[in-house]
Amino acid sequence: MEIYLPIAGLPINFFILMSLGLVVGFLSGMFGVGGGFLMTPLLMLLGIPPAVAVASEANHILAASFSGFLAHMRRLNVDFLMGFILLTGGIVGSILGVFLLKYLLIIGQEKIFISLSYIIILTFVGVWMLWESLNTLKKINKGKINKLHEHIWLHGLPFKIKFRKSHLYISIIPPIFIGFVVGVLSSIMGVGGGFILVPAMIYILGMPTQVVIGTSLLQIVFVTSVSTIMHSYINQTVDVVLSSLLLIGAVIGAQIGTRVMVKLKGEQIRFLLAIIIIIVAVVLIGEILVTPKEAFIIESIKENI
Amino acid sequence: MKSFIVIFLFFIQIYQPCAREPLLTDIVDKDISITASFDGAKIIIYGTVDPKLYKDSIIIINVLGPSSHLKIRKKEKYAGIWLVGKNEMIFNNAPGYFASSSNLDNLKSIDYSILKELNIGWNNLIISTNNFKNDKEVEPYKKILKSYYQNRGLYQIASNIDILGESLFRAEFVLPAITPTGIYNVKSFLLNHNGKLISSWANSVKVSKEGLAEGLSDYSIEHPFLYGLLAALGAIIAGYIGSEVFRRI
Numbered sequence: 001m002e003i004y005l006p007i008a009g010l011p012i013n014f015f016i017l018m019s020l021g022l023v024v025g026f027l028s029g030m031f032g033v034g035g036g037f038l039m040t041p042l043l044m045l046l047g048i049p050p051a052v053a054v055a056s057e058a059n060h061i062l063a064a065s066f067s068g069f070l071a072h073m074r075r076l077n078v079d080f081l082m083g084f085i086l087l088t089g090g091i092v093g094s095i096l097g098v099f100l101l102k103y104l105l106i107i108g109q110e111k112i113f114i115s116l117s118y119i120i121i122l123t124f125v126g127v128w129m130l131w132e133s134l135n136t137l138k139k140i141n142k143g144k145i146n147k148l149h150e151h152i153w154l155h156g157l158p159f160k161i162k163f164r165k166s167h168l169y170i171s172i173i174p175p176i177f178i179g180f181v182v183g184v185l186s187s188i189m190g191v192g193g194g195f196i197l198v199p200a201m202i203y204i205l206g207m208p209t210q211v212v213i214g215t216s217l218l219q220i221v222f223v224t225s226v227s228t229i230m231h232s233y234i235n236q237t238v239d240v241v242l243s244s245l246l247l248i249g250a251v252i253g254a255q256i257g258t259r260v261m262v263k264l265k266g267e268q269i270r271f272l273l274a275i276i277i278i279i280v281a282v283v284l285i286g287e288i289l290v291t292p293k294e295a296f297i298i299e300s301i302k303e304n305i
Numbered sequence: 306m307k308s309f310i311v312i313f314l315f316f317i318q319i320y321q322p323c324a325r326e327p328l329l330t331d332i333v334d335k336d337i338s339i340t341a342s343f344d345g346a347k348i349i350i351y352g353t354v355d356p357k358l359y360k361d362s363i364i365i366i367n368v369l370g371p372s373s374h375l376k377i378r379k380k381e382k383y384a385g386i387w388l389v390g391k392n393e394m395i396f397n398n399a400p401g402y403f404a405s406s407s408n409l410d411n412l413k414s415i416d417y418s419i420l421k422e423l424n425i426g427w428n429n430l431i432i433s434t435n436n437f438k439n440d441k442e443v444e445p446y447k448k449i450l451k452s453y454y455q456n457r458g459l460y461q462i463a464s465n466i467d468i469l470g471e472s473l474f475r476a477e478f479v480l481p482a483i484t485p486t487g488i489y490n491v492k493s494f495l496l497n498h499n500g501k502l503i504s505s506w507a508n509s510v511k512v513s514k515e516g517l518a519e520g521l522s523d524y525s526i527e528h529p530f531l532y533g534l535l536a537a538l539g540a541i542i543a544g545y546i547g548s549e550v551f552r553r554i
Contacts, residue, residue, distance in 0.1 A: 002482075004343045006518035007525060010483040011344050047457075047483070059536050066544030074552070115388075225537045232533025236525045240536050241517075247540060251547025288386045294456070295380040296449050297389055300373050 007239035008052045014245060016046070021060065021246035025253025029068035030261045031273045032213030033194030034061040034220050037280055039246075041287070048242070051299075055231035056242045062224035063247035065217045068254035072214030075262060079165035079211050083218040085172055086179035086197070090219060093183020094226075101188050113188075119284050121185075125199045126277035132203075133271035140267070166207040166215075174204060179219075186223055194220055195277060202270065209266030309333050310351060327355040327504040328495040330366075335508075338515035339486065348478040348510050354495060356472045361498035363409055364466050365425055368478050370402025370459070371487025371512075377446050394446040397433045401485035403454060404461040404478045408468065415500035423494060423502065427451055427460070457483060486512050 002011040020042060024035035036057050043053035072078055104113055157171035178200045182193035194216050201212040232238040261269060330352035337346045350366060374397055381390040405426060412420060421429045427447075434443055454460035458481035466476045489510040495503045514522055525532045 002342065002344055004339060004341050004482070004518055006514060006521045009485070011342075059540050062537060063540035063544045063547075066541050067547040068544075070545065070548035071551070074548075221541075225541070228537040228540070229530065229533035232525065232536060233530045236529050236532075238525065238533060238536050240521060240532075240539065243536065243540065244543075247543050251544055252551075254544075255547060255551035288388070290387075291382075292380055292387060294453065295387075296453070297378045297380065298450070298453055299376045299378075301376050301395070 003241065003245065005048070005052075005239050005242045007237065008048045008056075008242055010047055012046060012048075012242075012245075017242070017245040018249045021064075021249025022253040023249075024060070024246075025064040025067070025250035025255075026257040026260075027253075027276065028061065028064040028194075028217070028220075028250070029071065029254035029257025030213075031194070031257075031269065031276070032068070032198050032216035032220075033273070033276075034065060034224065035194075036061055037195065037284075041283070043242075048239075049237075049300075051235055051237045052239050052242070055228070055235065055237035056239045056246070058224045058227040058231060059238050059240070059243035060246040060250055062221060062228055063243070064250035064254045065220040065224065067251040068258055069214065069217040069221055071255055071258040072217060075214075075258075076165075077210050078214035078218055079163055079207070080218070081161070082163050082166055082175060082201075082205075082207070083215045085175045086182075086201075086215070086219055087222055089176035089179025089181075090183035090186075090193075090223065093180035093185075094187040094223070095183075096180075097184040097187025100184065104188075115284065115288055119281055119288075121196060122277050122281035122284065125196070126274050126281055129199055129203075129270055129274035130278065133267045133274055136267040137271065163207075166205070166211050168206065170205065178204060182219075186227075193223065195280070198273065199277075209269050210262070213261065213269075326506070327358050328364075328493060328506050329353050330491070330493045330506050330508055332491060332508050332510055335510050337480070337510060337512045339512065339518055340514075340516050341518060343482060343518075345482045345484070346480045346512070348480065348489065348491065350476045350478075350491060350493070350508070352474050352476075352493060352506070354472045354474070358495070358497070358503060359472045362503070363407065363415065363494075363496040363498065363500065364474060365405065365407040365412070365494045365496065366466065366476050367425060367492045367494075368402065368404040369400040369430075369490045369492075371485050371489065372398040372400045373485065375399045375450070377449055379449070394443065395435055396446070396450070397435055399432050399450060400430070401487070402459050402480065402489065403427060403430065404463075406461075406463045406466055406476050406478070408464065408466040408474070410464050415496065419496070419500050419502065423505075425494065427462075457481060459484065480512070484512060486514055488512075 001014040003014050004011045020039065024039050027033055027035045040053050040057050043057065044050055069078070157173045159172045160169055161172055162169050178197070182197045185196060186193040197216050197219060198212055201207045201215065202209055228238060330350050333349040333351070348368060354362060354364065374395065376393055376395050378393045379390045380387050412426065420426055424430060432447065451460055458479065461478065466474050468474050489512060491508040491510060493506045495505065497503055513519070
């Protein structure tokens with residue numbers, strides 16, 4: 001069944017979009033990541049113009065992450081205080097990111113900067129997470145009890161507050177800084193930042209994995225709301241028919257993802273997420289190494305510059 | 306369709322005595338609408354040639370879709386990595402669709418200068434750039450655009466003008482599902498066997514979005530902020546409904 005997408009300007013199969021939405025929704029509910037980095041290239045592969053793919057994807061992730069967020073909230077797995085502190089840093093970071101992107105565009109190096117920095121971050125985070133979660137799984141098998149979290153020097157900084165939900169008493173400087181970095185990244189790369197935020201909350205802040213996922217979704221809900229409105233306002237590239245078709249699958253997938261996630265242990269979730277992050281990194285590396293089928297980019301522009 | 310031919314022939318009958326146009330064409334469906342189930346369309350053209358001139362004459366039909374500004378950048382390999390190169394070409398009036406058909410197998414027998422003068426064929430299509438580059442620099446980008454269109458059915462070269470009778474002919478152009486919206490200019494040319502232009506005729510077809518597709522794309526342009534706000538709100542409501550439904554099962 002083909003349905004014409006009014007903004008993208010092409011017809012697309014209803015069932016393909018449903019199943020794509022389902023997969024991304026599942027990842028979102030299970031790992032607290034938006035999944036934009038898997039979805040946007042897939043949409044482009046279906047022939048959807050990149051600008052429309054990115055913008056409609058933000059709208060779709062909003063539905064998936066809100067659905068997942070509500071499910072986590074009911075299970076009391078969201079640390080609101082931590083979420084809002086991360087968000088404060090995130091807003092400042094994303095504004096700065098817009099200016100940084102403008103500067104990179106002027107010097108003409110935005111592509112190399114974006115793809116290489118993302119590949120390096122994902123590879124590093126993925127491999128490290130895989131190694132850590134495997135070690136933890138081994139330790140548990142041997143019967144060793146691990147500590148709730150490692151106490152590192154970052155936590156000893158001033159302005160300490162109690163995060164009851166996360167069982168933490170730490171300085172607010174690291175969360176603000178993490179939120180800031182994720183904000184910068186999401187502006188530059190046009191992604192929600194879940195792939196960076198989830199490992200950062202687990203390893204740098206030492207939050208319990210279950211709480212991390214719900215809190216990450218809270219952040220993604222805010223980021224994607226803003227970017228849906230901004231993309232629509234500035235570029236008119238949000239295709240609601242496309243995002244509606246995707247989000248039918250997404251809200252269902254997110255609920256299933258949440259249910260699977262509560263049955264798993266923290267280190268099992270981290271292990272699975274590590275594998276997904278490594279897959280994404282490999283795909284991105286492939287993208288810049290493999291000879292493209294069409295070695296050019298054609299964009300339609302509004303005015304002659 | 307049959308009634309169209311009847312009306313068309315009737316129209317020619319009453320038209321010919323007074324004007325004696327050597328070439329006349331008309332289009333079956335001048336308004337093509339893109340609806341929610343749009344999956345491509347066809348432009349069907351009927352035409353007639355003055356019977357005295359009909360023998361050995363050459364008919365060429367060009368269809369040019371609505372033009373737009375396009376920015377083309379090449380991908381290049383730097384140190385084993387594919388990156389988007391720095392150079393770019395901006396075309397100001399690149400047609401979004403290009404098709405050409407004739408009753409000859411190829412147009413090689415026709416003098417190149419005439420084709421160029423009439424802008425027949427992709428090579429003779431003039432696309433203006435505002436980078437003020439010479440032909441040698443523009444040519445590779447025109448080639449890129451051609452292959453891009455070819456892969457998407459937006460570029461078609463055929464020799465499928467069907468001769469139906471004494472002086473009646475028919476041609477058909479396929480518009481793919483991704484065809485752009487706007488006015489399509491259909492230009493028909495009648496050349497004698499030496500390749501000299503005898504007559505030409507122009508029609509146009511309008512391709513526009515209709516119904517939900519039209520409403521949504523108009524709204525997104527006229528009220529971009531509200532559109533975004535409603536899109537975001539819709540997504541939140543959908544997320545809420547999904548979560549409520551699942552809570553109960």
